[in-house]
Amino acid sequence: MYYKMSDNTGDLNTLRLVLVGKTGVGNSAAGNALLAKKEFKSSFSDSSVTKDCARGEGEVAGRRVVVVNTPGLFDTKLSNVEIVSEIVKCIQKSSPGPHAFLLVLKLGRYTEEEQKTVQIIQEVFGKSASKYMMVLFTHRDCLDDDGQTIEEFLKNADKNLKQLVESCGNRFHAININDLKDQEQANVLLEKVENMVKINGGCFSNDLYELEEKRKADEARHQKEIEELRKKNEEDAEKLKQANVANEIIAKMQEMNMKLITMMVEQMKKTNEDNMKCMAEQLKQPQKVESCCVS
Template sequence: MNVPKPLRVVLLGKAGNGKSSLANTIFGNTVFKVSNFDSSFCVSESQTRQVNGKSLTLIDTPGLLAPDISEEDIKREMVRCITECSPGPHAVLIVLKVEKFTEHEQAVISQIYQHFSEEVLTHAVVVFTHGDQLPEGMTIQEYVNQSEGLSDLVQKCGGRCHVFDNRYWKNGEQDDYRSNKFQVTQLLNNIDDILRLNRGGHYTNSTLQEVEKEIQTEADRIRKSSRNMSNEDILKQAKLNTIKKHLEGGKKAWRWDFIGFGVLAGLAVIAAAWAC
């Protein structure tokens, strides 16, 4: 019996917007560590769980434009994120707060374009947190329509948007709309729509394709020499070995077109973290 592969979903957004808490809400359990400080820097992390009968791999990322965090650190972790979701994410969650959409939020969206390109919006859903700030009786679509910037973003994402409250909507006392369980179901339906619209494919670009090819080549080599390793362990080791080869200068460095140059040196920290 073939086990369906998990759907890879990346969470992107500003520091303090509640990405880790949102991931825990989707999983229905505390899986990701949540920082109590908006500017706290974390590393990219992926976890896989069953949600409503679907296997999901959620990839949490550090906050974009985090204060006191160097752009190089952010780039380094984005590289780790992209390697984690190789060969590419099936869906991207752009996480925003229910608050005024300012130039700072627009800068976060611009940085997402820088890391992935605007084409990633064909696989994206805008997800709002802090739903308790949503005026009573108002839907998130109605809220979005009040802002030209938000409306334009959601429109580019195919009209896909949801609202959660990781703190106050945990029980089942709210009406259907203001319920995390209801929103999770609707979010999964939207991810199904993304898969259908993209014919089941994931987002990719030339760099992701090159990364995946190298990982699979290394995985085949490990599989032949280590027959007792599980496929999961083989894949983890293949990712680590691929990065090490580039760090050691044995192969031509990847062209990280979507984040610029000078990032590869930072991968030493990633390799060390994976070795732990």
């Protein structure tokens, strides 16, 4: 099998694989198992080991295979943002694009952190990348010890894990890295990848990646526009509210003015009446006229 289809710029006979996953699940160990050599540093450690993207290659059962290893998400020292920017570099290292993203998971509990890891990877590479994804389970030896097959494990697995496998087109494989000499497990995995390449007609390309980047940029721009529009609407509504409040104040003032005028008129009327009464009284007693009138 060769990988001619859409590989116009790459080596036609090379299968390119990218390993992505959470820190410590065995990303590097899986790369070593695939290439049947210690290409990547892998160790039992309390802190993350792989810091940068690294490329290894070798001959596996007559095929040339390039494996790009990436630092694991939820690294013990680096932030996910730093890890993601490093993972994005793997696209260049697998130029013109990987034939498969091997989503590495440690067999066992499918925790929230694992689910977030998957979500981040899917967001980084976009929807189109799911066609090129395969779930690669490490620690198959735990299943072997239990006398279970991976198929049996998945049959009884958590629904979120089942959904993930489904979203990867039901492509999965389980390896035991302690079986480095057992090349059969690597062969079976590569055959599964080759089937995927046949169906996809080639590799995940930088074009697709750039297209996805453009889609994301467009989406971000639309979001910004919607946000600006929402803000403007809010400001307009606030102005309208203020204008309404001003109108209410003016109406209240007019009402108070009217009351004041009415009171003044009443007062004037009363004063006039009092004056008139007073004058009438004084006419009867002319010597007191000046002292009784009010103004």
